[in-house]
Amino acid sequence: MVQTQISGVKFFENATKVNFEGKKSMNPFAFKYYNPEEIIAGKTMKEHLRFSIAYWHTFTADGTDPFGVGTMQRPWERFTGMDLAKARVEAAFELFEILGVPYFAFHDRDIAPEGSSLKETNQNLDSIVEMIKDHMKTSNVKLLWNTANMFTNPRFVHGAATSSNADVFAYAAAQVKKGLETAKELGAENYVFWGGREGYETLLNTDLKLELDNLARFMHMAVDYAKEIGFTGQFLIEPKPKEPTTHQYDTDAATTISFLRQYGLDKDFKLNLEANHATLAGHTFEHELSVARVNGMLGSVDANQGNPLLGWDTDEFPTDLYSTTLAMYEILQNGGLGSGGLNFDAKVRRTSFEPEDLIYAHIAGMDAFARGLKVAYKLKEDRVFENVIAERYRSYKEGIGLEIVEGRANFHTLEQYALNNSTIKNESGRTEQLKATLNQYLLEVE
Numbered sequence: 001m002v003q004t005q006i007s008g009v010k011f012f013e014n015a016t017k018v019n020f021e022g023k024k025s026m027n028p029f030a031f032k033y034y035n036p037e038e039i040i041a042g043k044t045m046k047e048h049l050r051f052s053i054a055y056w057h058t059f060t061a062d063g064t065d066p067f068g069v070g071t072m073q074r075p076w077e078r079f080t081g082m083d084l085a086k087a088r089v090e091a092a093f094e095l096f097e098i099l100g101v102p103y104f105a106f107h108d109r110d111i112a113p114e115g116s117s118l119k120e121t122n123q124n125l126d127s128i129v130e131m132i133k134d135h136m137k138t139s140n141v142k143l144l145w146n147t148a149n150m151f152t153n154p155r156f157v158h159g160a161a162t163s164s165n166a167d168v169f170a171y172a173a174a175q176v177k178k179g180l181e182t183a184k185e186l187g188a189e190n191y192v193f194w195g196g197r198e199g200y201e202t203l204l205n206t207d208l209k210l211e212l213d214n215l216a217r218f219m220h221m222a223v224d225y226a227k228e229i230g231f232t233g234q235f236l237i238e239p240k241p242k243e244p245t246t247h248q249y250d251t252d253a254a255t256t257i258s259f260l261r262q263y264g265l266d267k268d269f270k271l272n273l274e275a276n277h278a279t280l281a282g283h284t285f286e287h288e289l290s291v292a293r294v295n296g297m298l299g300s301v302d303a304n305q306g307n308p309l310l311g312w313d314t315d316e317f318p319t320d321l322y323s324t325t326l327a328m329y330e331i332l333q334n335g336g337l338g339s340g341g342l343n344f345d346a347k348v349r350r351t352s353f354e355p356e357d358l359i360y361a362h363i364a365g366m367d368a369f370a371r372g373l374k375v376a377y378k379l380k381e382d383r384v385f386e387n388v389i390a391e392r393y394r395s396y397k398e399g400i401g402l403e404i405v406e407g408r409a410n411f412h413t414l415e416q417y418a419l420n421n422s423t424i425k426n427e428s429g430r431t432e433q434l435k436a437t438l439n440q441y442l443l444e445v446e
């Protein structure tokens with residue numbers, strides 16, 4: 001057992017376990033819709049939703065923005081250095097317990113501070129990983145995924161695996177090697193790559209082809225090393241179109257899938273899709289989930305939402321029921337998320353600075369997804385959209401349509417058909433009527 005000066009201290013004073021009280025409850029410390037043990041389609045809500053807490057936003061970040069210093073009141077911040085890192089672990093496992101969340105996720109640098117050398121940094125990491133491992137022994141909480149922070153330190157100014165400087169590529173490799181060892185040690189169910197600074201500002205100084213080739217070389221090395229050490233978790237790439245670089249290489253689901261196929265990595269990776277990254281890319285969240293799903297690449301989700309009035313990654317807690325419902329619809333269509341989960345890559349607003357806001361925020365997100373799950377399940381059970389879609393595409397079930405999908409048509413036969421077909425009759429797509437039906441389900445489903 002790692003000794004800390006803070007063992008026994010409680011950081012979330014007065015907070016007890018959050019329970020399900022149902023939709024009539026006005027208790028802010030209760031779930032209104034998330035009933036972890038409720039069975040839906042043979043699985044509990046807890047198993048469907050696989051919620052995860054993001055260490056960085058909840059235990060490490062302090063609310064700093066480009067215009068001001070941190071505002072967050074975090075009782076563990078009275079410690080410094082390694083004691084602070086240890087206090088955060090204590091606080092984290094307290095909150096996991098309070099919320100009954102089954103998973104968490106972290107970057108290496110969220111959990112332990114960098115030292116003056118890579119060796120010292122790794123030693124810091126080792127001692128916190130050991131402490132986390134100890135806590136995991138007496139808790140039901142598991143590691144959804146870990147990842148490497150290769151964007152904060154100035155060494156990554158030009159990127160990590162796509163840096164113009166090979167020394168940085170080597171450093172990043174050492175960091176991910178350690179990250180995979182950590183993943184194995186803690187039994188992570190996935191390992192995530194988010195592009196960080198893997199992108200570019202201007203083509204005037206960028207060898208785009210070399211950078212993409214190097215990124216792929218890096219990913220292959222990671223896959224090889226995971227095999228070598230017997231880490232069997234799922235590899236995930238998290239697309240994002242911009243921020244911090246102007247052009248992030250893993251822009252969106254379609255771009256990332258094409259990169260993975262181009263470089264022969266598609267069997268080893270799936271996607272971790274984040275709602276706010278989808279909207280930054282000019283897509284809906286459900287579009288990104290759907291593109292991944294139909295390509296067999298839907299792995300996990302960073303559950304948050306953007307602000308339509310702002311053009312950056314605001315990482316708000318997800319409360320938009322349309323979005324959570326349509327996301328859960330895609331996830332149900334996918335048969336679930338496998339080893340993935342719904343990770344709250346979300347931060348409380350800078351004005352919500354009290355520790356209990358962290359509890360309210362997670363309750364809000366968990367309830368929004370629980371409601372989304374129930375509505376999506378009912379929509380699916382009633383085949384609301386399936387029936388509409390089957391009817392809309394029925395022309396491909398017979399005649400010329402069937403010839404097209406069965407590969408029996410060509411430009412000659414199609415021209416003959418079109419020449420003989422004097423009337424083309426289209427039907428309404430009924431968008432507004434379908435949206436009204438969705439509203440009805442959102443309001444009425446029990």
Ligand code: XUL
Pocket residue numbers: 107147192193194238240274302313345
């Ligand atoms: C950044 C982002 C990251 C990844 C993990 O926008 O979403 O926090 O989820 O590196």
Ligand code: CO
Pocket residue numbers: 194238274302345
């Ligand atoms: Co994310």
